[in-house]
Amino acid sequence: MKPKLTLKQIARELDVSISTVSKALRDSSEIGEETRKKIKAFAKLYNYRPNNIALSLKNRKTKTIGIIIPEIVHYFFTTVISGVEQVANEMGYNVIVCLSNNSFDKEVLNLEMLANGSTDGFILSLAKETMQKEDYHHLTEVTNQGMPVVLFDRVVDEIHCDKVIIDDVIGAKKAVQYLLDKGSKKIGLVSTVDYVSVGKLRTRGYLEVLRENNVEIDDKLILKIEDMDNSETEIKDFIDKNEVDAVFAVNEHFAIYAIKAIQEKGLKVPEDVSVIGFTDGELSKRFIPSLTTVSQHGERMGAEAARLLIDKLERKPEEEESYRTVIVETNLIERNSTKL
Amino acid sequence: MKPKLTLKQIARELDVSISTVSKALRDSSEIGEETRKKIKAFAKLYNYRPNNIALSLKNRKTKTIGIIIPEIVHYFFTTVISGVEQVANEMGYNVIVCLSNNSFDKEVLNLEMLANGSTDGFILSLAKETMQKEDYHHLTEVTNQGMPVVLFDRVVDEIHCDKVIIDDVIGAKKAVQYLLDKGSKKIGLVSTVDYVSVGKLRTRGYLEVLRENNVEIDDKLILKIEDMDNSETEIKDFIDKNEVDAVFAVNEHFAIYAIKAIQEKGLKVPEDVSVIGFTDGELSKRFIPSLTTVSQHGERMGAEAARLLIDKLERKPEEEESYRTVIVETNLIERNSTKL
Numbered sequence: 001m002k003p004k005l006t007l008k009q010i011a012r013e014l015d016v017s018i019s020t021v022s023k024a025l026r027d028s029s030e031i032g033e034e035t036r037k038k039i040k041a042f043a044k045l046y047n048y049r050p051n052n053i054a055l056s057l058k059n060r061k062t063k064t065i066g067i068i069i070p071e072i073v074h075y076f077f078t079t080v081i082s083g084v085e086q087v088a089n090e091m092g093y094n095v096i097v098c099l100s101n102n103s104f105d106k107e108v109l110n111l112e113m114l115a116n117g118s119t120d121g122f123i124l125s126l127a128k129e130t131m132q133k134e135d136y137h138h139l140t141e142v143t144n145q146g147m148p149v150v151l152f153d154r155v156v157d158e159i160h161c162d163k164v165i166i167d168d169v170i171g172a173k174k175a176v177q178y179l180l181d182k183g184s185k186k187i188g189l190v191s192t193v194d195y196v197s198v199g200k201l202r203t204r205g206y207l208e209v210l211r212e213n214n215v216e217i218d219d220k221l222i223l224k225i226e227d228m229d230n231s232e233t234e235i236k237d238f239i240d241k242n243e244v245d246a247v248f249a250v251n252e253h254f255a256i257y258a259i260k261a262i263q264e265k266g267l268k269v270p271e272d273v274s275v276i277g278f279t280d281g282e283l284s285k286r287f288i289p290s291l292t293t294v295s296q297h298g299e300r301m302g303a304e305a306a307r308l309l310i311d312k313l314e315r316k317p318e319e320e321e322s323y324r325t326v327i328v329e330t331n332l333i334e335r336n337s338t339k340l
Numbered sequence: 341m342k343p344k345l346t347l348k349q350i351a352r353e354l355d356v357s358i359s360t361v362s363k364a365l366r367d368s369s370e371i372g373e374e375t376r377k378k379i380k381a382f383a384k385l386y387n388y389r390p391n392n393i394a395l396s397l398k399n400r401k402t403k404t405i406g407i408i409i410p411e412i413v414h415y416f417f418t419t420v421i422s423g424v425e426q427v428a429n430e431m432g433y434n435v436i437v438c439l440s441n442n443s444f445d446k447e448v449l450n451l452e453m454l455a456n457g458s459t460d461g462f463i464l465s466l467a468k469e470t471m472q473k474e475d476y477h478h479l480t481e482v483t484n485q486g487m488p489v490v491l492f493d494r495v496v497d498e499i500h501c502d503k504v505i506i507d508d509v510i511g512a513k514k515a516v517q518y519l520l521d522k523g524s525k526k527i528g529l530v531s532t533v534d535y536v537s538v539g540k541l542r543t544r545g546y547l548e549v550l551r552e553n554n555v556e557i558d559d560k561l562i563l564k565i566e567d568m569d570n571s572e573t574e575i576k577d578f579i580d581k582n583e584v585d586a587v588f589a590v591n592e593h594f595a596i597y598a599i600k601a602i603q604e605k606g607l608k609v610p611e612d613v614s615v616i617g618f619t620d621g622e623l624s625k626r627f628i629p630s631l632t633t634v635s636q637h638g639e640r641m642g643a644e645a646a647r648l649l650i651d652k653l654e655r656k657p658e659e660e661e662s663y664r665t666v667i668v669e670t671n672l673i674e675r676n677s678t679k680l
Binding site for chain 1 (some may be wrong): 346415
């Protein structure tokens with residue numbers, strides 16, 4: 001029996017990207033007419049069936065929710081899954097998890113697989129590469145056809161759907177204001193590159209609160225990590241080169257690396273330098289000094305996302321369609337990495 | 341349109357367990373004839389279609405692997421998923437993850453969902469409750485019908501399939517021998533209850549190596565945690581009540597709790613008491629003192645499991661069926677929680 005052709009195989013055979021195949025099959029004008037024709041002819045020849053979302057919606061009773069996350073070895077995302085599971089189970093839904101590994105192509109392929117009749121709707125946090133490319137056609141396509149999608153944490157305005165976010169700007173402002181209140185004057189920021197929405201928002205919070213307090217912004221005190229694999233070295237260099245009396249890091253790993261670098265420089269945390277992280281994982285709790293942190297409440301975010309999705313799934317057709325954004329409040333957990 | 345009936349709904353309607361429905365539909369003699377008849381009649385009335393594995397096998401080309409794990413907020417399992425992903429992606433397979441949350445019923449439901457044509461085979465680590473019940477009918481059923489299954493970490497002899505394990509006994513022996521070699525005489529063990537296979541095997545390693553070294557076994561120095569939520573308190577009591585000069589803990593959380601309890605008792609790690617953990621997560625690496633640990637190599641286990649499964653999926657029908665058990669070697673990583 002001939003195996004079913006996938007997007008990936010078509011892309012490989014015709015030596016074009018998965019995104020090109022996906023767009024061509026949806027007749028996107030972004031793709032030149034000739035390429036579009038070639039791809040569609042090839043797909044037809046091999047009986048490729050694109051997502052028949054309309055059909056699967058008619059039979060929509062898989063009672064299964066799909067989650068697509070960018071990373072799995074990551075405490076925050078596992079707590080979100082845990083929150084989705086709890087609500088889904090209470091409401092009689094199964095949950096399937098897929099990973100994009102921060103790859104745009106894998107996100108497209110996962111969506112193709114899960115939209116093909118095995119789930120009723122999705123909960124998704126965007127892959128880094130997707131945000132970098134700013135290519136959301138796979139998601140807008142799905143939502144346009146009426147398949148419910150809830151985005152969480154890494155969201156963008158371009159996709160119209162329900163969303164669950166935290167108040168990243170306010171969370172960051174709380175952290176930096178706290179440091180200012182304790183007397184810190186030279187506060188370093190360890191963030192991610194700007195195309196990661198949460199990194200950008202937390203950076204905005206840092207800048208806003210400094211301005212509000214009339215503290216001069218020194219670009220040298222802002223580090224934006226591009227390559228996660230190299231983050232420990234980059235943070236060490238940053239700490240070695242700059243004199244700071246506090247560090248605000250946008251995740252707990254960056255915070256721990258900062259503490260190590262500060263200690264290796266012969267300084268003490270929190271006596272010489274205070275450090276605040278983001279996310280509240282095991283590491284934050286158990287590290288010595290335990291980490292003062294902005295808590296993201298992953299489990300609560302997952303639960304909210306599941307509620308939004310199931311609400312949509314169980315909505316009567318005559319009810320009006322509308323999108324909601326739930327903001328889960330952060331709070332600052334004071335521990336031992338900041339001055340009392 | 342009438343929603344498709346699920347195992348769970350039949351169980352609820354007839355007020356019997358999911359396991360009873362599952363067994364009755366498979367005509368198991370464990371279920372009384374009257375109950376069996378009633379369940380089958382009900383299922384027929386509502387057009388319930390049990391897993392048609394034979395059918396899905398014929399069309400087996402979903403190119404998708406299912407993983408069912410007991411817990412998600414758990415570093416070891418996330419690294420296994422990561423290992424499966426890497427190999428699966430290289431070989432052109434997608435991966436779907438489901439959680440049993442250590443519940444037997446959820447494991448049965450997940451299996452039902454994934455075996456229904458959406459995956460070609462499974463990689464699974466057993467739920468605690470399944471091992472406690474010793475009820476494996478859902479898995480033997482699937483394997484008997486020729487659907488490839490690979491068990492990892494939490495495995496049992498009763499299920500005939502490919503398996504990936506670590507040498508838990510040898511890993512534990514390495515750890516305890518190391519403590520003895522450094523002069524420890526009263527070594528406490530913090531383990532789990534015996535129905536968790538890995539806890540049992542690591543306990544066996546501890547006992548074996550003490551016997552081999554003619555060290556008297558003191559039952560008071562063995563703690564078996566039943567309730568994970570209460571583990572921190574139980575470990576604190578255990579450390580407070582007993583005089584030990586070393587602790588071997590079967591996971592990194594138990595090890596960290598032990599270190600905290602030892603420090604709160606006014607003793608030092610490793611000067612007064614050495615501590616060794618199992619698994620090599622972020623916590624082990626970053627904790628101060630960093631934790632000497634038996635590394636479980638989750639990623640390698642996941643990669644091996646994926647290779648075994650894909651081998652089976654791509655085996656030609658005429659090749660002889662055989663089962664393999666791959667043992668991934670552990671090694672002791674020396675850090676600062678044990679004497680030099």
